[in-house]
Structures are given as structure tokens and as C-alpha cells.
Amino acid sequence: MSDQDETVHYDGPSGGWGSLRGITRIFGKEWDSPAVLDTLRRQNKPGGFMCTSCAWTKPANPHTFEFCENGAKATLWELTSRRCTPEFFAGHTVSELREWNDHDLEQTGRLTHPMRYDPATDRYVETSWADAFAEIGKELQRLDPKSAVFYASGRASLETSYLYALYARLYGHNNLPDSSNMCHETTSVGLKKVTGSPVGTCVLSDFEKCDAIFFFGQNTGTNSPRFLHPLQEAVKRGCKIVTFNPVREKGLVEFVNPQSPTEMLTGKGTEISCQYHQVRPGGDIAAVMGMCKHVLARSESEDLLDSAFLEQHTNGFDAFKASVEAASWDEIEDESGLSRADLEAAADVYCNAKRVIGIYGMGVTQHVHGSQTIGMIVNMLLLRGNIGREGAGISPVRGHSNVQGQRTVGISEKPELVPLDFLAERFDFSPPREKGRTTVEVCEDIIGGSVRAFVGLGGNFVRAIPERERMEAAWQKMRLTVQIATKLNRSHLINGEVAYLLPCLGRSEEDMQARGPQTVTMEDSLSCIHGSVGKRKPASEHLLSESAIIAGMAKATVPPNPKVKWDEWVDDYSRVRDLIEETYPDKFEKFNERMFTPGGFYKGNKARERIWKTESGRAEFTVPDKLNAVGLADKQGRYRLITMRSNDQFNTTIYGYSDRLRGIEGTRDVLLMSPEEIRAAGLSEGQVVSLVSDADDGVHREVGGLVVTPFSLPRGCVGAYYPETNPLVPLWYHDQLSKTPASKAVPVRIVA
Known part of the structure; x- marks a missing residue:
């Protein structure tokens, strides 16, 4: 019996008619007007509207339809005809709404x-903007900044992000996690x-020149589907793609281009990966x-x-x-879950390619030793000079x-990354110099009681973080x-003693200010x-626009300053872009002139020029201190849980219950396991079980009601959906250097 005979899976390719049906389903559910088609027509095109979904780049010469299934869903979701009015809140207590699921909350419109x-x-009750700003300002003034x-969530524009970061520092803190x-x-x-740059070195044209691409822990088909177009073109001209991922994601297996009449009529797609290796998590x-x-x-016998x-x-x-010579093949095979022959076959693709790109996503970053994995990928690229030249490089997919972009313009808890001396002189104040809190540190200090106020610029923070049950209890003490x-x-329903819910414009909507309709900007991956x-x-x-809301709160919070001109900046966002250019002249030269450059204007990257801003002034080889990125050793009965997003969601936004590309329909309450693991655990398909934490810290954490579902996964691991299993x-289980939660190998046990 084949693996597919025993497991749930999707027989079709990514893209194709399935993608179009997914868009049509959301269109019908949101009751939107035909005018949304004009928004989709302009989406991700020069001078148009930039998608609020993923951060994949926008080409200078776009396709007729430069949006993907999930990008279209995001736009339809924003432009819904449904409205969540004061009358709705009058009819529902907050306690009642906490019982609603994520999908139904957003379906209120x-x-x-x-x-x-x-x-x-x-209950939430209607208030005026003036009263909201005044009360928020008074509350913040009473607190230690x-x-x-x-x-900040990752959607706010560069203009809003710059103002938000300035507001925080004028108020007196660097607590700017995002x-x-x-x-x-x-x-x-x-x-x-290792490279001196906090971002990737590739640009879009590199994908037109590379000979091989290596993917690690990134699900392009769901998280950045427009990326499939340059991948398909690369494969057709002979580029080899090798994928490492515990889950066999359809987008990196086969793709039918919805914009190709021939492919749509024949159903014949492009095989994307020439090798697909289901590596163990971590x-x-x-x-x-x-x-x-x-x-x-x-290389001992060849000039490699x-x-x-x-x-x-x-x-x-x-x-x-x-360190490479000291590592044994037995240990390498055991930790990776792959055979020596498979790894040598993958390495041969690397050796035979002149120009190689390394791609990775959260399957790498969300581990206790994720930083070491990044170092290893860079090590491989450095061996043959594959960073700092055309057609090659390292390219994390955000x-x-x-x-x-938010990090680029000052939203950072790290003061050393922000030109504080410039801000001090330009705005005549003394910016705080103490390091701010990361997300994990914010959570720790909310539990500890030292965080007294939380302002959320978008996002669903309470739902996205670890330790949700402990956090919700502590949250209400702020x-x-x-x-x-x-x-x-859900984050709007877990409130402090004083709480406000402030509605803002969506990016697709006209932002009319005193100086006319406004433009916003963003930075892609x-x-x-x-x-x-x-x-x-x-x-x-x-x-109100996000920028107007930030300005309104700031004016009510911080003392007047003749150099801080909130009203002028809201009236005309070009003045904010002038400030961004002043503050970061090396990245934003002629910002207002260049913001509609087809394909965007490149802010530059010293590592791409082989100028290494590291301690040694060179690109750094690193030696890992272990061969897996997980935080706790394997033991009998312990599984590595991979938290996953479905094809019908973006981050915590749940569009529906169709994870089409994995063959799962109508539910999110599943526990994915290989058939072998199901048998070994004495379980059966369809059995309802719970997952409990096996983190060796004495804290009971449990998620129940999960249906055992056979799925192709490596040994020793299980899969379930995010954010349900958060x-x-x-909270302490995170990358050692960055404190990013390690959500891709969570230690759990199964309770039948």
C-alpha cells in the first residue's frame, strides 16, 4: 500500500482551478460588490494597491492578474459588505463573544x-474620537512610560510605522515589538x-539567473503563492529546485499557472522540485x-x-x-531523518550549479537553535561564493x-538599530536609550505585572503568542x-481595566486628508x-487612517513640541516620507520621487556588495554545537509538534475550513500523524485525543478535541494548526538568540 493510499492528501496541483474556486467561494461569502474587481485588477501593480497579505515582491512587469488566491482572499476580506456596528456590540457581551471562534468573529465585518x-x-459602547484620544492620553500620562x-503587526505602512516609533520614543520607551x-x-x-545584514541579499532578477534553489522550511504554495511564477519560469529554463521540509507541501511539488490558458485547459502543470526531502523537524x-x-x-579531487x-x-x-569532517554519517542520518544517498544527491545539485539561492521560512526560524540553522545554510552558500553575486544569495521569505519595512524605519526594541542621535537633534528631545522588550519579554512582564499598558497597531497579539491561557488571565490585570x-x-475581547477599540481604514480604501488623497508605502521581502x-x-x-489615529493619541499624550508637527504630517504623508529620507538617507534617497518605480526601488544591501558589516569585516562561517535545532532531547512518548497554517488562513485570520492543498476539509481540529506513528502509538484514524505539553517544567498545558488523521510526516513528529495549539x-521555549517562539518542534505527548 502506498503512502498516499493511507493518508489524507490533495491529488491536484497548486494553483489551477482549485485556486480560482477558493477565491470565488470567499467572494460569495463576503457579499462584496463588483467594484472589488477593479481593486484586484490594480493589486500589486505599479501605481496601484499593494496587497495586505504576504511580503513577496511586486514585479516591474506584472501579470494581467498580479494576485494569488490568498492575496485575493485578503482583499475580499477587507472589502466585505458586512459591518460590525455599535448595535452589534449592544447585543453581545464581551464574555459571550469570547466563546466565538476566530472565523466567526471576523465574519461580523x-x-x-x-x-x-x-x-x-x-459591553463595548460607542465613543467619540476626541474622547478616546483624551482618555488614552490621560491614562498613558499617569503611567511610567x-x-x-x-x-505593531506587519501590515502598517512605512509612514505609520515611522510615526508610531517616534511617538513611542517621545513618550519615553523603546518597547516596540512587532x-x-x-x-x-x-x-x-x-x-x-554571519553576513552583517539582517535581511536577505537577493533581488527578483536573481531568480532569472540562478542554476539551483534550495528551500528549507518554507511553504510557498500557501504563504507566498505569487512566488510560484518565478519558480516555474526558473524550472522551465533548467534551474533545479531542491526542497527540505517535514511536510510535503503541494506548492513546491507541482504548479498549474492560473494565468496560462493551456495549463488550465490541460491541467498539466510544472514539477517544481526535482528532489523533495522530508527532513525531521529541526x-x-x-x-x-x-x-x-x-x-x-x-572538492578533494575537483575544483569546487x-x-x-x-x-x-x-x-x-x-x-x-x-566540524564537518568530525560529524559522522550515522549521526547526520539519524538527526536529519534522511539517508546519506539522498543528502549526497542534493549536494550534487549544489556542486553542479554555478549560481545558487538559499530560501528559508519559519520552518527554520521558529526553533530553539534556529539561528544555528541559518548559519549552516549560509555556510553551504559561502563554500562556493554564492553570496554577493548575481543569481545567488540568501533569501528568507517574510x-x-x-x-x-517596519524595522527599517524604526520599529525596534533595539536602540542600537535606530539613529537616536539624529532623532534627538531633529526633534529636540532625549530619546530613551534602554533596550525595549521583545514579544516574549512583553509576555513575561505582563504575567509579572510590570507592563501596565498595551497599544496594538493591528494584529491579533493575544491569539498569536505562546501560553495563551496564562496570558489571557494576566492580560486583564493591565x-x-x-x-x-x-x-x-479575540485580542479585542481580552481587555485591561480601561480598553479602547479603534477602527481604521484598510489599505484598499481611499485615504483622504486635508491635502487630498494620500499614498502609503511598504517594503517587500x-x-x-x-x-x-x-x-x-x-x-x-x-x-480614521492609522497615521491619524497615531497622531491623535500622540497629541493627547506627549507635550507640544514645535518640531513635532503631527497635524502637518497627517495632512500630507509626503512630509513623513521626507522625514524618513532625512533619517535614513542611505536607504531612501529621493523617496517621494521613486515610490512608484515599477518593481519598487531597491534600498540596497551591503552584503550583496560583499561588504560585510560583521565583527570581523568578513562573512562568518559558524560551527553548530549540535545537529538539530530542537530544544529538548527526544524520549519515549515525546513528539515534536509542528504548528501549521492552512491554505484557508493568513496568520491568525481564518478565511474558512478548507485546507485544500493538504486534503483536509471542514475542520481545523485535527492531529496529523504518519500511519506508522498512529499504529505504534496504539491509536486509530478518527480517534479523538488531546495533546499535552511535555516540556519538563511542571506546567500543565493541554489542547483537546483533536481527531487523529493519517498524514505523511517524518518519524517522531505530529502536526496541528496554529493558533489553536499555541x-x-x-513562553521560555524560543530561539536562543532572537527569542522567537519555537513553534515548529514543540515537545508534546498524546493522551487518548
């Missing part, structure tokens, strides 16, 4: 009015350590070590290594080579649409919580900056 939580009635946290802390902060820390260190071992063995590059541009090669959002989610213009009528006349992730 767009928020329409500023709301204040009334503890006496346990360092007890407040200003969180969604990067939960996903790619390991990149910002780990990649910077086993990428061992897998890359095995490939490097084969590369070095072949770029000796000039190694001599001129790298540090630590000899120590790394010694999630949310502007999460990388004095002030403020949430800026377009739709209702390949470090290119794009302008975005919303055209749709706002969902409510009572909505309560199983211990």
Missing part, C-alpha cells in the same frame, strides 16, 4: 465606530551575525552538514570551492571544515506585507489596552519599496 469597553455592562508597550518577533526575528539576529542542521560533507569530499572568495571574504572556514483594527478578533494608493470608499465615515508552546 468591518468595525465602524470607535468603541470603549464598559466593565459595568461587559517604560511600563507601556507599543506593538510581528517579526514571532516569526523572522531569528533572521534579523542570526543572519546579521533536522536541517544535520541535512546541510551532510551536504557540506559531500561537497568537501568532492571558491578559494579566492574564501580567502578574501570569509572568516572561520578551517574550524567549520574540521510573512506579513510590511513587517520587514490598566490600559488599546487596539487599532479593521475587524474584530526583497528590500524593494512600493507605493500604494487606495481607491475604494471607506467602510464607514467614522474611520497554548502548548511554553
